[in-house]
Amino acid sequence: xxxxxxxxxxxxxxxxxxxxxxxxxxxxxxxxxxxxxxxxxxxxxxxxxxxxxxxxxxxxxxxxxxxxxxxxxxxxxxxxxxxxx
Numbered sequence: 728x729x730x731x732x733x734x735x736x737x738x739x740x741x742x743x744x745x746x747x748x749x750x751x752x753x754x755x756x757x758x759x760x761x762x763x764x765x766x767x768x769x770x771x772x773x774x775x776x777x778x779x780x781x782x783x784x785x786x787x788x789x790x791x792x793x794x795x796x797x798x799x800x801x802x803x804x805x806x807x808x809x810x811x812x
Contacts, residue, residue, distance in 0.1 A: 733782035740779035747772060773803070 751765040776799065783792055800806075 733785040737779055737782040737786065740775055740782065744772070744775055744779065773806075 751768045752761045755761045755764075780792060780796065780799075
């Protein structure tokens with residue numbers, strides 16, 4: 728990103744994440760390849776979500792983020808970063 732700071736990053740990350748559509752490579756017939764790609768891309772997506780959440784929290788949007796944080800913690804119960812945040 729060429730722009731810096733939470734106020735610039737949050738909307739860009741939100742737009743980027745809005746492009747995510749369903750399962751990764753769902754029409755690719757090679758299960759092994761699809762599985763490896765899905766793991767990698769899933770981690771990248773989670774990383775982008777965390778960066779956006781961090782940016783929005785730093786902008787004071789705590790109340791607006793509460794439902795999403797609860798859902799994300801429920802979806803990834805073993806991901807310690809969300810529990811410690």
